[in-house]
Amino acid sequence: MKQLLVAAMALLAIACNSPDSQGASNSESNTPVATPRAVRDNSPAESPDITLTLSGVQVGSPVSLIGHLNEQRFRADSTVVGQGGVIHFQRSEPYLPGFYYILIPQQAVVQLLIDKDQTMQLQADATDVIGTMQVEGNLENEILYQNLQFEQNQSPKFDAISSQLQGLQKGSAEYERLTAERSALIQERKAHLQGLFEQYPNTFFTSYKRAGQNPDLREPKRPDGSIDTEAQVYYFRQDFWNGVDFTDERLLRTPVIFNKLNRYITELTAQNPDSLKAATKYLMEKVVDNEATKEYLKFFANWITLKYEPTKTTLMDAEAMYVFMVQNYFTRERAFWSDSMNIYGLQQRAEEMAGSLVGHKAPNVTSFAPDGSEKTLLDLKAPYLIVYMYNPTCEHCMEQTPKLVNFYREWKSKGVDVYGIALDTDQQEWTDYIRKTGMNWTNVFDPTNRSIYGKYYVDVTPEIYVIGPDRKIIAKNIKVNQIEEVIRRDKQKG
Structure with missing residues (x-):
């Protein structure tokens, strides 16, 4: 603050x-x-x-x-x-x-x-x-x-x-x-x-x-x-748009609206999904469902959504912001600038993301181990579970996997377990990769993707989710070297 x-x-x-x-x-x-x-x-x-x-x-x-x-x-x-x-x-x-x-x-x-x-x-x-x-x-x-x-x-x-x-x-x-x-x-x-x-x-x-x-x-x-400095910042943010006539489209052809939007979102708003959603909702209520302000709706909705597009930002749980924007502002009733097929595609992607947001209950997964037996994620008993989604030929996976193997060796006795989900591979490549990397945790792979589809969203591999003792997702989109800090902070909250 x-x-x-x-x-x-x-x-x-x-x-x-x-x-x-x-x-x-x-x-x-x-x-x-x-x-x-x-x-x-x-x-x-x-x-x-x-x-x-x-x-x-x-x-x-x-x-x-x-x-x-x-x-x-x-x-x-x-x-x-x-x-x-x-x-x-x-x-x-x-x-x-x-x-x-x-x-x-x-x-x-x-x-x-x-x-x-x-x-x-x-x-x-x-x-x-x-x-x-x-x-x-x-x-x-x-x-x-x-x-x-x-x-x-x-x-x-x-x-x-x-x-x-x-x-x-x-x-x-x-x-x-x-x-x-x-x-x-x-x-x-x-x-x-x-x-x-x-x-x-x-x-x-x-x-x-x-x-x-x-x-x-x-x-x-x-x-x-x-x-009261906290209240002072709150009021400053509340007052920030008072001078703007959102019916004046000429202002969109000046630097002032973009400058204000950029400052409001990136400087005056804490960079976490809850704060960003609240600030965005406050701004968007000034321009939604009004024919006279529709060009502002178009600009604000597109700029904010692209700003926090999950593959282009370091924001923790960028999917939460993306889902919020798409589900609220890229609808058939509001997104007049887009056709129905684009809107459908965006909504479908947002729906896939929505099930695995930070703070939500962790979806359960049951899939197949190398010996063909079924392994269920939430059957694991450790207080903290790591869902590791990877591809054996992924360059970044080759970098992160050895780090996770070392982390697991140290933290297995400290209440951490790993559930590895292989993606876009085949049985032989998958099992060879397990042996080569020494991934001695629970490993699963489903060539049909049916057992894992719609559970844990992944844009690029590797993807790491951390699940806490209450079986809620406490972190995602992180590197291996950030897992220890995530767990430490979660323990302090308890």
Whole structure:
């Protein structure tokens, strides 16, 4: 929990101490957001006619207009620098509203907000694009650069205070003076943004910048008067999405939504399935079953599911997160972006995973030993059971099997037994492998897979499950060298 508070404080520091980087993150200062959503007109966007005159760039240089879509960037258009540093983008088809930047490699980057009005003239010096920018004919970018110029002027003041604070003792007179100056700068920034929001409530700029705000840290108190940091992190996470208008699809074509999603899931949420499921459910309830927010549902559902796809993450029991996402959001009613066959395949895979999640009762398996007799997993009497699923020709199995053999020799007398399940092999290869590796535990193999299908899910071999004394799964997706720690922690809980 302390790490989550540090992450929350880091977000605030980023918001308070630095302006938006060009074409990068858009987390902003801490202003509570309770103003009305922007009223957007439904008129079509006009054909773009964008002229940028940029002094200090080389004539003939290639120029790209780069757009954003969720976490990706794409080239929306291209041209070259003309005489006098003139850069012109003009075509009949409108650009999709969103955040763009004009890129002249190794020479300049120019930020743009593009909405319905796609006619504008801009002029600046490449050595100081923000400070020298002049905009005509486009309100969105007039406001954007008014804000960027304010933040650029504030940035050295924040940097100077941060530098002076280094090494000062907290609570000293100089420390208190500097932190008061920093707080005054933060309030100045809040007032500046709030003034723009109130003056231009229906602009894309306001929707975009408001979405990028971080919430103020609340200060819940314990009975002794100290700040309850655990509750503080909880409230920060609860407030994190307050400024986002989930009906505004333009925001999906800016960096702000992906940046917030990534931080919310990976920095502000503890990386265990229970915490991730709770945080995800809280977010998804803001966008599910609403036609106006369906594009957010699509992005969030796909990004989170792929983030914790079992073969691509080190999260303990990633299957639990995957099953949760598929069973709740990749349904025929909600997954409008996918066809019925894909949905069926995902649901079937999730169902196969669902029976062997951490915390669930361990499925029983009865299969065939090398002599043809039946061996049942839960007939084993040791307090801790290891289900080891392997293939004799698997490279990683060849690495892990000798380690498990050594572990078993040491821990057999300490209350551990192993039930080995061979996969995708044949009788001769299997029995040869047992003899070669010295796997003297219970070994089974079913060439039909009928006795083991749907019991213990395995994406890649080797797969290790650990079953505790109450015959619940206490760990999975681990290496042999992690088994001892898993057992030690489980004993401490008891």
